[in-house]
Amino acid sequence: MKYVKWLFVVLLITSLTSFVGKDKPTGGLNIGDVAPDFSIGTTLKNQKLELKDLKGQYVLINFWASYDAQSRMQNVILNNAIMTSFNKVKFVSVSFDEYQSIFKETIRKDQIASPICFVETKGESSKLFKDYSLNRGFNSYLLDENGVIIAKNISLSQLSSLLN
Incomplete structure (x- = not known):
């Protein structure tokens, strides 16, 4: 019986400590963080991009891969929206396909504007x-304009409300 009290005390302490620090999302980048700078130079036209060169502009970075159907579909949707409705936003599309031939075929099939589409072959x-x-x-x-993340996994309606 005297061990039952200690068991409850230990359970209480462990349950309280498991909630400490849980108010912040874990892993990944969050709204309010400064986006890490990067340089990438593989496109169909061998153009190079440095994120720091886009300071002063709104930038929408979309990461995707041809083997991930959801990210690929999002890339097409965002590309079409930026090209037709949100001309004050610079769109940067980054694929993580390891083979440039797969990347080239995917952007051809998806009809993505190639100057804004980069591939990270690693x-x-x-x-x-x-x-x-x-x-x-x-x-x-x-x-x-300062490179601070103001939205993550943005939908078209969110993009419209933030930029209008």
């Missing part, structure tokens, strides 16, 4: 993949 082992904590799934990030 795939999931790349520094960019790790910097943006994409191991929890491909994400899109809307950055303000």
Whole structure:
């Protein structure tokens, strides 16, 4: 009987400590974080992009891969929206396909504007993949003029309300 009290005390302490620090989302980048800078240079036209060069503009970065149907579909939707309705936003599309031939065929089939579409051929082992904590799934990030994340995994209606 005297051990029952101690058992309850231990259970109470462990349950209270399990809630400490749970108010913040874990892993990945969050709204309010400054987006990590990166440089990427593989496109169909061998253009190079440095994120820091886009400061002063709204930037929508979308990470995807041809083998991930949901991220690929989101890439097409966001590309079409930016090209037709949101011309004050710079769209940067980054694929994590390890083979450039797959990347080229995917953007051709999806009819993505190639100058804004980049491929990271190191795939999931790349520094960019790790910097943006994409191991929890491909994400899109809307950055303000200072490179601060103002939206994550944004929908078209959210994009419209934020930019209008």
